Amino acid sequence: MSVATAGRLESTAAAWSLPWLAQRLQRSLLHIAVIGLTLVWIIPTLGLLISSFRPSTQILTTGWWTAVSPPLQFTLQNYQDMLSQSNMGTAIFNSFMVSIPSTVIPVTIAAFAAYAFAWMKFPFRDWIFLAFVGLLAVPLQLTFVPVLSFFVAHGIVPDNLTSLGLPPWIGLWLAHAGYGLPFSTYLLANFFRQLPSDLFESAEIDGAGTLTVFFRIVLPLSVPALASLIIFQFLWVWNDLLVALIYVGGSVEVAPLTVNLANLTNSLGQGYQLLTAAAFFSMVIPLAVFLSLQRYFVRGILAGSVKG
């Protein structure tokens, strides 16, 4: 595998020669383009961040870019108001209570399922896989009525669950797990299939059972795929408003951050300054998740396993 050594165009041309200049120029253009794109993406975020620290009077009268020149007027008031006023604490807690299980459940199930689809032999395997992946094409909205009526009929609704002493979000977890599974399984099965078959055979001869192979070989080698999947699923659940509203409703005790955020703007821009703080806050969590997992996106994790 040459993945580890590929990349990086090292110039062998002599300094200031024509090919050297051409290569330099090419690389500078690339850098300029990358930096430019990054700026385009980052400016709105920066605007939001700055706005969230500005007094509400300023936010409403001038643009955020005026704040970076003196006189500097920054305040934590927005964050204080946001956290105290509008049940933000509960909402943040709820968001975690929704997002973490709604990520862990589908990714776990998908990993087991994908291993079976990729490496175990059973009748109709490919057809079942096809049917499973075909669910990717089913629009989410189509499922609301049947799933919700099923939940209601079987008491999987927040009020009932709370009275039973269970977390009110179980229905939402199941729904998110269901929505996430087809894609997760598809992505992981494709990744697992790429693992060299010699590894599995070697492990078989070494005496490892199916579960041992899964936990000791497949999972450690699939960290990049699992990390990206966790990020996808977490972001989707964290930013989701519609599914949460449908299955748990908008009541303060159970509603996640997104529902709360939507409520802040209800009265025609009145809570604009609170919205900036709340919006930035709601971005920080997914960003932290991404940054903490991004180091696993190292390429060439398989390098050195097979071939010389």
Add this chain to the structure above:
Amino acid sequence: MASVTYDHVVKRYTADVTVVKDFLVGPSGCGKSTALRMLAGLEAITEGQIRIGDRVVNNVAAKDRDIAMVFQSYALYPHMSVYDNMAFPLQMAHMPKTEIDKRVKNASRILGLDNFLKRKPRALSGGQRQRVALGRAIVRSPKVFLLDEPLSNLDAKLRGQTRIELQKLHRDLETTFIYVTHDQVEAMTMGDRIAIMNAGILQQVGTPGDIYDHPANLFVAGFIGSPTMNFVPVTTSDSTAKASGFDVKLPKSVPAGKATLGFRPETLTDRIGDQHNAIDMSVDVVERLGSDQFLYGQVGSDSVTARVDPKMKVEPGDKVRLGLDTRSLHLFDAETELAQF
């Protein structure tokens, strides 16, 4: 040493393929690897019996066959250190930690891996990876080692070196090695016994010397030896064979008819004595290798190769008189391709 028996083993795919034993050699795609994988328990067999020692292992799981396999690709676990790679099969057998440590340390000493135990496979060279793969097999002290073209991913220099190390290892461990290769040099130099396969069918089993001197059929004769044996179509009558460019007296009488006469390049030389038949050859190509000189050319209408003294002065286009040693002739039936002697 444990014996391994392939008793009329058949593996059926769409077409019938019959398979095989010590050193398997044959061209690519002939079923060597399949034979090895069946012994390892990675492929089911259709018919027959595979025995390791006296035990029939047809329905024994791979891990319980008391074998270890070295894969062509090495199949090291990339996320584990060299130590963990070698310890893995022992952990799977629930061996106590101290025993695992002893065995891994012992194997790493034998293979010269002591300084690399903490490294991951990606930080090793091809040769080192290969030794880790060997180490993973050694720690289990299995009855039989299976090696599937273990040298094919190494460069030529390392291959020669590893070949010698493997032979030493084989001697030290006193265990049966079954070694699959398509390289006849590896087979000839390392094998105690060689099994030659072609198109899924075992052609011949024997010691390297046996196979070289008494090939069972045309395929084996052509496969072993470099440059390859000369094959000349002849017409036989009693104990004479008549080719397009020469006649030769055969050591015994054969039925009259068509056949293929085989003789190795080293039997066609510039020495002409009592046991030699004089042959006139027009030379097309001359290859000087220092220790040897090979002549490629025509005798009558047949192409042949001769190995002559390196000091003999020959140029392409020359006509030379050479001597064919009649003591090491081979005759193959034109139909069945089986050796008649």
